Amino acid sequence: MSLKSPAFSSKVPVMLHGADYNPEQWLRYPEVLREDIRLMKLAGCNVMSVGIFSWVSLEPEEGVFTFEWLDNVLNSFAENGIYAFLATPSGARPAWMSEKYPEVLRVERNRVRNLHGFRHNHCYTSPVYREKTALINAKLAERYANHPAVIGWHISNEFGGECHCDLCQNAFREWLKVKYKGSLDELNHAWWATFWSHTYTSWEQIDSPAPHGETQVHGLNLDWRRFVSERTIDFCRHEIVSVRDYNPDLPVTTNMHMIDGIDYRELAKILDVVSWDAYPDWGYTEDGDDARLAAWTAMHHDLFRSFKHKPFLLMESTPSLTNWQSVSKLKRPGMHKLSSLQAIAHGSDSVQYFQWRKSRGSSEKFHGAVLDHSGHGETRVFKDVAEVGRILAGLTEVVGTSTPAETAILYDWDNRWAVKDAQGIRNSGLKYEETVLQHYRALWEQGIAVDMIGSGDDLSRYKLVIAPMLYLISEENGQRIEQYVEQGGTFLATYWSGVVGETDLCHLGGFPGPLRKTLGIWAEETEGLHSRDLNGLVLESGNVLNLSGDYDAHEIAELIHLEGAEALGHYRSDFYAGRPALTLNKLGAGEAYHLATRVKDLAFYVELYAAITSKAGITRTLESNLPVGVTAQLRTDGEHEYIFVQNFSGDVQTVKLDGRGYTDLESGAEVPAELELPVNGLAMLKRKAK
Structure with a gap:
């Protein structure tokens, strides 16, 4: 069975690079x-994103359009075997529009x-902005949707932000009327508005935060974020509609960039292909741990790939440095x-950069680029880019x-928003994303593939x-998880789970709410710990996972009672010493684990998931013990498997x-039984699928 999706464009059915x-x-x-062409x-680039932020160059005056320069660029591309993602220019409006139509400008x-x-x-929300956007988009589509160089639409650029103008306030109220079926009583109950006498008696009284x-x-707060x-x-969607009919076969994407205010899982549903912009700060994290940063980046690659369960596009990355991080440090040799x-290993069919050539002025004149102000290719960065271009050309x-x-x-946007808005337990930082990363990294370290999904997604796979x-x-998603476990699935939840429902009201009857039967526990209290506080998780002797050890725990500790679950580990100290801290509940044909405290040590999570995944029959990319900071990721067409072994440890590794009989993906040569990986090194291997 083929496990292969079509290439992004039949015009260029290869890895995209630009x-x-x-x-x-x-x-x-x-x-x-x-000279650019x-x-x-020379750099092995086959695609460029053009037209981003180009509105004033396309429409210098209202209703006056100047496309000749773009004609020349796209025609030159076509003559030289280079293709284009054509952007709609809505990311920044011309000054003439702001002057004539001030309603298009945001209210903070x-x-x-x-x-x-x-x-x-x-x-x-602005009707004027929507009208002007649709017009310029239609003009572009009419002229270029069937141009031989154009392979896809790049809708705007890194959507984000919010507006609080009267138009948006009215739209928010209409949105709430639909959500709560026209009932203020339902809204007041959902928001618990009797608190501090916040009850609303007319829709007009409701304002955004x-x-x-x-x-x-x-x-x-939560409903405003959703709105x-x-x-x-x-x-x-409005932008997509304005260009789609001119060539329905031209795929559509928009580049995402982990902006907190957009549920990207929902945005992905209206796109043909998912793309995102990755800017990890290699080599200059505060803790100096590139392996942790690599796991963080891999997690986000997996997140964007999981939206459609097919290849995505890395639309932006830096070939050298950025100009907006706290320290603008260069990529070390081999890191580019x-x-x-790494992006290819996790499912990308492209490596794209911001930017091709450094701007001469304004805010991004010192942002990294393929071409520096020197304007030639005799630079370390250009040679690194050309090397990647050569490699990608061989990965068709x-x-x-x-x-x-x-x-x-599970990674839900409204859960993320609600966690961050919660007051109590640990206002100095609940560290939701860091918690997710702790669990992800333990799997990444072992070369275990992970999808990042939503609570409403299919769990049975x-x-x-x-x-x-x-x-x-x-309650509905809690029931779905319960059924998943009953039918043979393995589930693990942590502290601070099952606390509130979809409108941010606390579940009644005890936490973890709709997960209580699944986990077989009742969480009576949750304590936030100061940074100076330390407890520990001590594993019970003879536990079913055959784990042992005493691990430091910090920041959050949940005091739980067993309601059918068995304790696999207990707290080390404080007044709850000896109480359960890690549990297992058997439900139907499946099993559910609960971790009641935040354990500090990476080794604990690695050992825990090594045991759980082995018990669940989950395969690793390589059935080998990988050094810390080294991972392996697999892609497959069903007949062959392509293995990317990556060394982010900072040291030479073996x-x-x-x-299983490996060949080198680039050369086709047989690979020895031991791989020697230099600092920032990787190996690309090929083997027969089982």
């Missing part, structure tokens, strides 16, 4: 534009309307190749291959489902293979 290209910045320098080919939480400037400083107004009604996300997605191929057989996973981690801090969960 960058954001801004030729409008260089129209006064025709020699630069000519030569150097693109303080209710002050912004001046013209920056990007995404516009109202997604404001620093000088309401911030303490958590149901309001902003849906409003943004609706605007993206390693980090680029990997294009479209799948990344199967038997393990999933997985042998193991992990729910770190599933604070917000509906990996013993498992004897």
Whole structure:
């Protein structure tokens, strides 16, 4: 059975390699534009994103359109075997529009309307902005949707932000009327508005959260975030509709960038292909742990891949440094190749950069680029990019291959929003994302593939489902998890789970709410610990996982009672010493684990998941013991498997293979039984699928 998806475009059915290209910045320098084409080919680049933030160059005055420069660029691309993601330019509006139609400018939480400037400083509700966007998009589509160089639509750029203008306030109220079926009583109950006499008696009394107004009604805060996300997605849909009919076969994407205010899982549903922008700060994290950062980046690659369970596109990354992180440190030798191929390993069919050529002025003139201000290819960065281009050109057989996973981690946007809005337990930091990473990294360290899914997704395809801090969960989704376990699935939840329902009201009858039967426990109290506090998890002798040890625990400790579950480990100290801290409940044909405290040590999570995944029959990419900081990721077409062994440890490492008959993916040569991986090194292997 083939496990391969079609390439992004039949015009260029290979790995895509390129960058954001801004030729409008260089129209006064025709020699630069000519040289760009030569150097693109030299770097092995086959696609560029063009038109991003180009609105004023396309429509310098209202109703006056100047497409000649873009004609020349796209025609030159077509003549030289280079393709284009054509962007809609809505990320930044021209000054003439802000001047003539001030309603397009955003109003901030303080209710002050912004001046013209920056990007995404516009109202997604504004009829004028929607009209003007549809018009420029239609003009672009009419002219270029069937151009031989164009392979897809790049809708806007990194959507984000929120507007609090009167138009958005009215749209929010209408959204609430639909959600609560026109009943203020239902809304007041859902928001627990009797608290502090917050009960609303008319829809007009409802305003979005404001620093000088309401911030303490958590149901309001959560619904506002959902509304902003849906409003943004609706605007993206509006843009897609404005271009789609001109060539329905032209795929559509928009580049995402982990902006907190958008539920990307929902945004992905209206796109043909998912793409995202990755900017990890290699080599200059505060703890100096590139392996942890690599796991964090891999987790997000897996998140975006999981939205559609097919290859995604890495739309932006930096070939060298950024200009907006706290320290602008260079990539170390080998890191560009390693980090680029990490994206491919986790399911990307592209490596794209921001940017092709450094701007001469303004805020991104010192942001990394393939071409520096020197303007030539005799640089370390250009040679690194050309090396990646050469490697990608040899990976055509990997294009479209799948990344199967038997393990999933639940990661819901509204849960994330609600966790961060909760007051109590540990206001100095609940560290939701860090908690998710702790569990993910333990699997990543062992080369176990992971999907990052939502509570409403199909659970039955997985042998193991992990729910770190599933604070917000509906009764319906709790029932789905219960059925998953009863039917033979393995489930693991942590502290601070099953606390509130979908409107951020606490579940009655005891925590973990709808997970209580599944986990077989009752959580009576949850304590936040100071940074100076330390407890521990001591594993019970003879436990069913055959684990042993005494591990430090910190930050959060949940005091639980057993209601059918058995204790696999207990607290080390304090007044709850000896009480359960790790439990297992057998339900139907499946098993459910609960971890009641945050354990500090990576080794604990690695050993825990090694035991759980072995018990659940989950396979690893390599049946070998991997050194800390080394991982292995698999892609497959059903007949062959492509293994990417990656060394983020910071040291030279040796990996013993498992004897399944490997060849080098680049050369086709047989691979020895032991791999020697240099610092920032990787190996790309091929083997027959079982």
